[in-house]
Amino acid sequence: MKNEKKKILFGEFVTGAALTRALEMGPEAVVTEVKASNLRGRGGAGFPTGLKWELTAKQESDEKFVICNADEGEPGTFKDRLLLMEQPEKVLEGMAIAGVAIGAKQGFIYLRGEYVYLKKELEEAISSMEDRGFLGSRINGGDFSFSVEIRLGAGAYVCGEEFALISSMNGYRGEPRNKPPYPSEAGYRDKPTVVNNVETLCYIPYIVTKGAQWFKEHGTRASTGTKLFSVSGDVKHPGVYELELGITVNQLLAEVGGEGAKSVQVGGASGLNVAEKDFDQPICFEGLPPGGSIIVFGHQRDMLHVLKNFMEFFVEESCGQCTPCREGNYRLLEGVRMLEKGECSVRYLKELEALCDVMKDSSKCGLGQTSPNAFLSIVENFKTEILYR
């Protein structure tokens, strides 16, 4: 952690205290508290966590599952790697509390294949918590049991999408599918399942012990709490920063030593490119996408080169299942190559922009719905730089 002000996630933490408190409160009170905190998913999509839990808790089933989504693949994010390395017990405790809330006995960490080196330490953290009675059977001597297993991914960005992740864990190709049914109804092995991001789960112990009201003192009205930002690119101090939601791009740049930037990619490749004129915009659910990835571009950077890198990424990572995403991203990349050669007319660029709208409307999952963002925003911000070169 680079910033001195340790706000929430890197503050004081005693393993087991929040779980004990959650068991005293009971499932309904835990769900109510998390709902009241307005905590929204920190993986990028921002679905309200409490609502997700409530929907899953309501389902009647002999088995339910908690999955920690550690398939952190968005270009420019590495905050979950840091949490899993430095605070595995907090993640695990968050999972156990989710188990209390929805009535699950089994949790999984879906760890991306690129992070396989974290597996051993995570397994050690699991067994250490089992030894101390915070995981395993009859936690705190009561009736609640909860165990955690690690499942490895194998190099597929799309598996960070909730249902692609579940398909992958179910032993199929990691392809998203149409919803409903949502994972809260039919997830892992077709049982009700909650899928939460690593960072989301880390806020849970604090909300349980300190209360929703305390949590809401951070951030804005619609975006409560803090957020981890993974900062990279042309900055003096790259790293992970915990900052209040609602922070402006300018404030963030000042914090990380990125003043004088040409533009900032907020929310990763699937987020938005923000040019200097918009640096006063806030990063939060009602503003710029708070996915957590901040890539800073200095004035020496060729934005068309940046865009090409993003489009190559999406062409490679599209699962290819639905046409708008498979063909759309390919056409956008082709357009970038034409722009490179100075062969793309203004008229054709307009057609590509229309294609972006089609992709946003008709793609099956978040990948195809958000991949045009980079194209649209970079073209909008730097039209004169990239046309007819």
Next chain:
Amino acid sequence: MTAGIRAATDELQDVLRKFGKNRTDLLPILVEINRYFGHIDSNSIIEVSRYTGVPIGEIHGVITFYSFLGQKKRGRFVIRLCRTISCDMAGKDQIVRVLEKELGICFGETTDDGMFSLEYTNCIGMCNNPPAMLINDKAYGGLTPERVVEILDSFKLSEYQDMFGYGGVE
């Protein structure tokens, strides 16, 4: 030759025995075979199909979906260089040249002695310390030409010796 195949099959059975036979065990099984043997050959696919009851075609479909699983034999050490934007801006292209020159192969190829494969990969979450690469299970950040050569040498020296009992380097 026959003995070799049987030995490989025995090893494969040992790997399989560690897992359950449900559909949900398929990915963990494939990940483990890929890790253990370096790739998943057609014999393994048949055995996995027998073990789990999942049709061969579907197993093939799952393997081809994931970039870390492969049916082609890769080198003992798979080098995956990140090509996503933060690493790209931090001098990835130079690292490409170092790796290709030092190993004498292009990206997508494996050295003749079967030791190293060169591949690109997308963001590996090392953006705060770019450019970065994975070698098998380990991540290396802050790469410079000198550091890359040092890393490669350390593999050549120690791992060659460990594996084959070489007394020295060629």
